[in-house]
Amino acid sequence: MAQLVLVPSTLELSAIGKPCFKPQTQCCMVNSTTLNLRTSKFPLKKVTFQRQKPLRSLTVCATTLPIGQDAPPQPTNGFDQSYRDSSKRKRVMVIGGDGYCGWATALHLSKKNYEVAIVDNLIRRTFDLQLGLDSLTPIASIHDRVSRWKSLTGKNIELYIGDICDFEFFSAAFKSFEPDTVVHFGEQRSAPYSMMDRPRALFTQSNNVIGTLNVLFAIKEFNEDCHMVKLGTMGEYGTPNIDIEEGYITITHNGRTDTLPYPKQANSFYHLSKVHDSNNIHFSCKTWGIRATDLNQGVVYGVRTDETDMHEELCNRLDYDGVFGTALNRFCVQAAVGHPLTVYGKGGQTRGYLDIRDTVQCMELAIANPAKPGEFRVFNQFTEQFSVRDLATLVSKAGEKLGIDVKTITVPNPVSKMRSTITMLSALSLSRLHLMAHIFITSYLYFLDNVACCFAENVDWVRICPSKSLKKCKARPKLAQ
Amino acid sequence: MAQLVLVPSTLELSAIGKPCFKPQTQCCMVNSTTLNLRTSKFPLKKVTFQRQKPLRSLTVCATTLPIGQDAPPQPTNGFDQSYRDSSKRKRVMVIGGDGYCGWATALHLSKKNYEVAIVDNLIRRTFDLQLGLDSLTPIASIHDRVSRWKSLTGKNIELYIGDICDFEFFSAAFKSFEPDTVVHFGEQRSAPYSMMDRPRALFTQSNNVIGTLNVLFAIKEFNEDCHMVKLGTMGEYGTPNIDIEEGYITITHNGRTDTLPYPKQANSFYHLSKVHDSNNIHFSCKTWGIRATDLNQGVVYGVRTDETDMHEELCNRLDYDGVFGTALNRFCVQAAVGHPLTVYGKGGQTRGYLDIRDTVQCMELAIANPAKPGEFRVFNQFTEQFSVRDLATLVSKAGEKLGIDVKTITVPNPVSKMRSTITMLSALSLSRLHLMAHIFITSYLYFLDNVACCFAENVDWVRICPSKSLKKCKARPKLAQ
Numbered sequence: 001m002a003q004l005v006l007v008p009s010t011l012e013l014s015a016i017g018k019p020c021f022k023p024q025t026q027c028c029m030v031n032s033t034t035l036n037l038r039t040s041k042f043p044l045k046k047v048t049f050q051r052q053k054p055l056r057s058l059t060v061c062a063t064t065l066p067i068g069q070d071a072p073p074q075p076t077n078g079f080d081q082s083y084r085d086s087s088k089r090k091r092v093m094v095i096g097g098d099g100y101c102g103w104a105t106a107l108h109l110s111k112k113n114y115e116v117a118i119v120d121n122l123i124r125r126t127f128d129l130q131l132g133l134d135s136l137t138p139i140a141s142i143h144d145r146v147s148r149w150k151s152l153t154g155k156n157i158e159l160y161i162g163d164i165c166d167f168e169f170f171s172a173a174f175k176s177f178e179p180d181t182v183v184h185f186g187e188q189r190s191a192p193y194s195m196m197d198r199p200r201a202l203f204t205q206s207n208n209v210i211g212t213l214n215v216l217f218a219i220k221e222f223n224e225d226c227h228m229v230k231l232g233t234m235g236e237y238g239t240p241n242i243d244i245e246e247g248y249i250t251i252t253h254n255g256r257t258d259t260l261p262y263p264k265q266a267n268s269f270y271h272l273s274k275v276h277d278s279n280n281i282h283f284s285c286k287t288w289g290i291r292a293t294d295l296n297q298g299v300v301y302g303v304r305t306d307e308t309d310m311h312e313e314l315c316n317r318l319d320y321d322g323v324f325g326t327a328l329n330r331f332c333v334q335a336a337v338g339h340p341l342t343v344y345g346k347g348g349q350t351r352g353y354l355d356i357r358d359t360v361q362c363m364e365l366a367i368a369n370p371a372k373p374g375e376f377r378v379f380n381q382f383t384e385q386f387s388v389r390d391l392a393t394l395v396s397k398a399g400e401k402l403g404i405d406v407k408t409i410t411v412p413n414p415v416s417k418m419r420s421t422i423t424m425l426s427a428l429s430l431s432r433l434h435l436m437a438h439i440f441i442t443s444y445l446y447f448l449d450n451v452a453c454c455f456a457e458n459v460d461w462v463r464i465c466p467s468k469s470l471k472k473c474k475a476r477p478k479l480a481q
Numbered sequence: 482m483a484q485l486v487l488v489p490s491t492l493e494l495s496a497i498g499k500p501c502f503k504p505q506t507q508c509c510m511v512n513s514t515t516l517n518l519r520t521s522k523f524p525l526k527k528v529t530f531q532r533q534k535p536l537r538s539l540t541v542c543a544t545t546l547p548i549g550q551d552a553p554p555q556p557t558n559g560f561d562q563s564y565r566d567s568s569k570r571k572r573v574m575v576i577g578g579d580g581y582c583g584w585a586t587a588l589h590l591s592k593k594n595y596e597v598a599i600v601d602n603l604i605r606r607t608f609d610l611q612l613g614l615d616s617l618t619p620i621a622s623i624h625d626r627v628s629r630w631k632s633l634t635g636k637n638i639e640l641y642i643g644d645i646c647d648f649e650f651f652s653a654a655f656k657s658f659e660p661d662t663v664v665h666f667g668e669q670r671s672a673p674y675s676m677m678d679r680p681r682a683l684f685t686q687s688n689n690v691i692g693t694l695n696v697l698f699a700i701k702e703f704n705e706d707c708h709m710v711k712l713g714t715m716g717e718y719g720t721p722n723i724d725i726e727e728g729y730i731t732i733t734h735n736g737r738t739d740t741l742p743y744p745k746q747a748n749s750f751y752h753l754s755k756v757h758d759s760n761n762i763h764f765s766c767k768t769w770g771i772r773a774t775d776l777n778q779g780v781v782y783g784v785r786t787d788e789t790d791m792h793e794e795l796c797n798r799l800d801y802d803g804v805f806g807t808a809l810n811r812f813c814v815q816a817a818v819g820h821p822l823t824v825y826g827k828g829g830q831t832r833g834y835l836d837i838r839d840t841v842q843c844m845e846l847a848i849a850n851p852a853k854p855g856e857f858r859v860f861n862q863f864t865e866q867f868s869v870r871d872l873a874t875l876v877s878k879a880g881e882k883l884g885i886d887v888k889t890i891t892v893p894n895p896v897s898k899m900r901s902t903i904t905m906l907s908a909l910s911l912s913r914l915h916l917m918a919h920i921f922i923t924s925y926l927y928f929l930d931n932v933a934c935c936f937a938e939n940v941d942w943v944r945i946c947p948s949k950s951l952k953k954c955k956a957r958p959k960l961a962q
Contacts, residue, residue: 167679171956198648198698202691209690209757210683213750217679221956241739242732249744251723251732254905258722260744263730264760269694272764276690276757279745283753424735475652475702 091115092367093177095164095215096185097157098142099124100317101231101300101359105183107307107314108360109367110155117158117177118142119170119186127193133324133463135317136333136455137303148313164211167218174218181367183229184215187277191235191268192323198475201269208273209280216284227370228281228292229363234352234380234425236275236296238265243424247294247378278378285376292375293366297359298352298382298425301328302447305357316356318451321463327388328353330464332444335399336452337459340407347389347410352382352425355438355447365433380427383437398445402453572596573848574658576645576696577666578638579623580605581798582712582781582840586664588788588795589841590848591636598639598658599623600651600667605805608674614805614944616798617814617936618784629794645692648699655699662848664710665696668758672716672749673804679956682750689754690761697765708851709762709773710844715833715861715906717756717777719746724905728775728859759859766857773856774847778840779833779863779906782809783928786838797837799932802944808869809834811945813925816880817933818940821888828870828891833863833906836919836928846914861908864918879926883934 092109096102097118110116120142128134140148146157158177162169164186174182187208188194194204212230219226237244240263250259261282266272281292303318319325320333331341354362362381371377386394392408399406573590577583578599591597601623609615621629627638639658643650645667655663668689669675675685693711700707718725721744731740742763747753762773784799800806801814812822835843843862852858867875873889880887 167956198694198702201698202694205690205694205757205761206687209686213679213683213686217682217956240741242734242737242741249732249734251730251744253723253730256723260721260723261746263732263741263744265742266760266764267768269761269764272757272760275760276686276753279747279753279756280686280750283747283750287748475648475698 089113089115090180090367091117091178092181092183093117093119093174093179094183094185095119095211096124096187098122098145099185099189100319101297101356102183102185103145104305104308104316104356105185105360105363106157107149108305108364109183110149110157111153111307112364114367116155117160117173117179118146119160119162119164119173121163121186122161123163123188127188127190127324131323133319133321136320136458137315137318137451138312139315139317140313144313148311152310152314164214165207167214170214171218171222174222178223179226181227181229181370182215182219183231183363183367184212185231186211187231187273188270190324191270194268194270194273196323196474197477199477204270205273205276208270209276212277213280216281216288216290219290220284220288224288224290225373226290227367228290229366230277230281230292230294232274232278232294232296232378233271234296234298234382235268235271236264236266236278237262238267238271239349239423240265241423243426244380245426246380246429247296247376282376285371285374289374291371291373291377293371293377293379295362295366295379295381297362298354298380298385299326299328300354300356300359301326301332302356302443303329303451304447305360318455320459322465325463328391328444331391331395332448332452333456333459334464335395335404335406335448336456337461337464338404339461339464340409341392341395342411342465343388343392343408344411347392348387350385350387350423350425352380352385352427353391353440354381354383355440355443357443358383358435358437361435362430365430365435369433377429379429380425381430382425382427383435384440385425386440394441395444395448398441398448401445402449404448570594570596571661571848572598572659573662573664574598574600574655574660575664575666576600576692577605577668579603579626580666580670581800582778582837583664583666584626585786585789585797585837586666586841586844587638588630589786589845590664591630591638592634592788593845595848597636598641598654598660599627600641600643600645600654602644602667603642604644604669608669608805612804614800614802617801617939618796618799618932619793620796620798621794625794629792633791633795645695646688648695651695652699652703655703659704660707662708662710662851663696663700664712664844664848665693666712667692668712668754669751671805672751675749675751675754677804677955678958680958685751686754686757689751690757693758694761697762697769697771700771701765701769705769705771706854707771708848709771710847711758711762711773711775713755713759713775713777713859714752715777715779715863716749716752717745717747717759718743719748719752720830720904721746722904724907725861726907727861727910728777728857763857766852766855770855772852772854772858774852774858774860776843776847776860776862778843779835779861779866780807780809781835781837781840782807782813783837783924784810784932785928786841799936801940803946806944809872809925812872812876813929813933814937814940815945816876816885816887816929817937818942818945819885820942820945821890822873822876823892823946824869824873824889825892828873829868831866831868831904831906833861833866833908834872834921835862835864836921836924838924839864839916839918842916843911846911846916850914858910860910861906862911863906863908864916865921866906867921875922876925876929879922879929882926883930885929 092114094102094106094109094116097106098120102118102120106116106118122142142159146159150156160173162173164170188204194201215228219228245262247262248259249262250257264275266275278294281294284290285292303316305316308314308316318329320330334341359381362379366379396406396408573595575583575587575590575597578587579601583599583601587597587599603623623640627640631637641654641658643654645651669685675682696709700709726743728743729740730743731738745756747756759775762775765771766773784797786797789795789797799810801811815822843860847860877887877889
């Protein structure tokens with residue numbers, strides 16, 4: 001049976017990271033094998049290597065998950081067994097399948113023998129056009145991506161180009177593909193974008209809330225047994241001064257006890273839209289008896305997965321700008337080009353993190369072990385937790401190993417009044433499902449060495465500067481950058 | 482100083498009611514004077530009295546609030562004093578001022594010497610047209626209402642007809658009127674309406690969330706000091722198995738303590754839209770430093786206020802149908818026409834209730850004692866709490882006093898899996914502001930005798946039948962009734 005694999009590292013950076021799988025600490029299988037860093041089978045062709053300082057010859061410990069290891073995740077007690085009984089190939093609709101997490105997930109599921117369809121309105125690419133941004137890695141069109149996948153693997157991915165806010169389009173797609181599972185990544189996913197101006201704040205909330213409601217109504221109308229797997233965010237919880245649990249918390253008050261939704265304190269109109277979604281999905285499960293899993297994901301880093309590595313046309317996007325780039329991706333690009341890492345405020349906030357290769361595993365686990373009818377199940381989806389300050393230290397040390405001098409500077413926090421207390425996060429559910437997690441210190445070195453440094457010459461320095469205050473959100477649309 | 486007035490009643494029905502003002506029990510001034518039931522100064526002209534059984538000559542105890550008593554509410558510690566210092570007449574914009582609570586509030590504030598503007602898109606009247614519904618009481622157009630008010634009192638109410646979801650319209654209205662306070666009633670406010678079908682569910686959430694965001698952006702853009710008073714609902718809390726506090730709850734968990742937003746478990750797409758609003762407003766106050774009061778209102782009953790009683794053209798609406806009618810209004814009409822009271826399920830759920838004359842007082846208190854800059858203040862707005870079963874008993878006994886034989890029947894609960902535990906509700910803030918509350922048993926008798934019975938011949942019996950299950954919400958629009 002698969003187990004969480006913890007690989008001891010020669011980098012000796014592990015003391016800062018806090019393992020998130022509390023009970024797993026006792027039962028995990030420790031694999032002491034030291035492996036050379038795995039390189040891509042299908043290296044990107046247009047690599048331009050511009051690093052100024054020479055690389056040291058380096059052997060590091062890496063967590064490797066063999067590509068050939070296709071054994072399906074094992075069901076465990078507490079999850080719906082009946083869902084797995086059918087011998088028919090399960091059909092998964094990936095909404096937002098052209099995006100960062102969506103594309104990696106669609107390929108991974110197709111590789112794992114699911115019948116996959118992608119639904120996407122391609123608006124993520126439109127945002128780039130409007131804001132003058134671009135992925136650091138060159139990405140092919142969704143049509144070319146899907147064609148290349150077919151030519152390489154013989155596997156078909158159906159493509160529905162359209163907007164899930166348009167119910168006529170979406171219901172037709174749903175009825176045509178007949179999914180067993182809908183994986184829903186199809187939302188505007190940037191907090192800074194949602195805070196730019198009034199039209200973008202309204203677009204974010206309307207687009208995300210209405211799109212999700214349409215998915216819920218389609219499931220209710222056309223296949224109540226269909227499992228909805230929805231991407232949420234750890235940011236929904238905000239920064240409370242108590243430990244963050246998975247979706248629910250048991251409260252004793254004035255002599256009585258109840259288990260209630262964990263109080264949310266989102267810190268952007270985007271994060272709020274995810275809270276609205278969670279509330280709507282919870283109610284729909286309770287009222288209509290449909291089933292859903294809400295994946296409150298931490299900060300994802302990295303870009304390459306086993307599947308995207310198969311050809312340059314399958315390459316995933318890498319956003320490093322202040323609007324769509326995650327802090328960790330930005331750190332990586334900053335380190336690669338010699339820009340100081342920009343840490344907001346004191347950097348004391350604890351966040352959950354995971355490699356994109358673990359994102360796709362988590363999706364697979366959630367799909368293979370669905371919620372029960374009527375259940376609104378919440379997973380906190382991350383593998384390790386660090387403070388931003390700790391991360392900067394880790395990235396600096398990873399840089400040292402590659403011969404890169406990484407500095408850190410502090411910039412004002414764009415989110416006002418955000419607490420900087422240390423908060424313990426809980427992610428028990430995925431450990432119960434035996435997620436085989438990648439370890440940050442080795443994964444990040446791989447990411448820095450094999451992606452950011454390769455594309456360093458393409459980096460636009462303006463985009464790695466600190467973003468502006470979220471308080472400056474205006475009623476009128478922001479001028480083009 | 483004004484105090485909460487509790488009047489002992491000769492009806493002897495008070496044992497069932499639970500006073501909601503916990504600390505007030507000790508300090509309230511008990512007024513033992515027995516008064517004759519106050520009749521309207523300006524009785525409705527088109528009264529059609531159709532009661533079959535003769536009325537007994539009846540003297541009851543009534544809580545009377547003298548119309549002439551115009552002393553402004555007293556500020557108390559903890560509220561913003563600076564807001565009250567200006568000698569200029571305060572300007573209040575009432576969004577949704579043509580609706581049930583909005584119209585009564587607009588008149589009350591105008592009477593109390595506020596400069597009042599009404600913003601309304603009149604969609605509540607359109608809903609009636611679409612669904613074939615109507616107010617039991619005849620209501621004049623908003624134009625005639627405002628004209629009549631001007632002719633009676635000399636006081637002007639500015640009128641802006643348009644949709645707050647249209648920011649071009651709303652920002653023009655906001656800049657033109659320059660409000661010190663925005664009272665926001667302008668939302669789709671029916672849970673059954675929101676559960677009819679997909680288009681109405683989406684309309685409810687989009688209309689309510691986007692409209693409220695536009696109000697927040699207008700305040701931020703044009704007058705950050707403007708106080709937003711937003712109508713929420715006690716239904717946002719759902720039916721937890723612990724006492725319901727006012728907006729926040731202090732939780733100790735794993736050795737640390739924090740005061741967090743009270744967990745919400747709304748039970749319709751309408752109630753969910755109010756939860757979304759609360760989250761959005763909370764974030765906006767925290768991030769932008771604007772000020773807001775969220776009034777989580779209980780079930781309102783009654784129709785007449787001192788101001789609407791001044792002329793038939795000022796008459797407020799009375800909804801008794803299964804879509805827009807409250808349970809208490811429906812009970813009243815059912816009692817008046819001899820239809821059994823329809824109690825959903827076991828009727829064990831505890832709810833907060835208040836007379837519409839207390840709604841307008843609460844609005845005035847919240848406006849006169851605004852939140853501080855950056856504060857998201859939550860008031861639970863009700864004056865008494867009862868279970869539905871208790872209410873049916875009270876209404877039956879009130880009917881007896883009027884010579885009406887009132888029966889009760891049980892019908893299936895349209896909200897599935899709603900708990901029927903007894904939950905204590907907290908409403909401390911309004912007691913601190915010295916709300917002079919009407920008492921249910923006397924108010925309701927007045928309501929039943931002076932409104933429902935007068936219009937009994939106009940009652941459409943189809944509309945007082947139990948509504949259908951909320952689970953039957955369909956993706957396609959419902960056919961016209």
